[in-house]
Amino acid sequence: MAIREEDILLIDAPPMNRLEAVYVPEIVRGIGVTMRHFFTSFGQGRTSRTIQYPEQRREHYDPVDGGQYKGNFRGVHRLNRDEAGRVKCVACMMCPTLCPANCIHIQAGESPWDDREKYPVKFEIDELRCIYCGMCEEACPVDAIELTTEYDVVGLSRQEMIFDKEKLLSVYDVTIDKKPM
Ligand code: SF4
């Protein structure tokens, strides 16, 4: 559908003053940040940017802080379960339609339960193609798909990194305490 002329809003960038136009203050500020990081990186353990992974982990990725979820890192997906332990997904196809990386593949089938029409017979996410944008999570009308804060997921082949429904449900089982729905 063509966009009507009256629906187009043109926004001009605010004019820059002379100081901003030469970019010098911003360049100096940027160099300042770089130098601060350079010097503080010598203070091992306190402000160093380097950690000895996997013995050390970045704490701000770990969501549990006194039992409260506080992370905003987008890691590997999980498929949530409902109160009865069934997959919450209703196979509406919103997430594969929106996914910019085209890495979600669902085969919908008639639901064996009375409270929904469809469910995913197959549900696969290619974790290597995913760009972890979080669009699938935003699109889901029933909060069935979520990104967790898990980031150290490895596989020995590309095939292993295609997570199927059982694998995605198992991620839910091990992350529900760390990131409540
Ligand atoms: S996070 Fe983004 S790229 Fe990854 S599966 Fe979801 S929508 Fe697709």
Ligand code: SF4
């Ligand atoms: S948007 Fe949610 S309910 Fe719809 S197919 Fe994706 S996970 Fe299932």
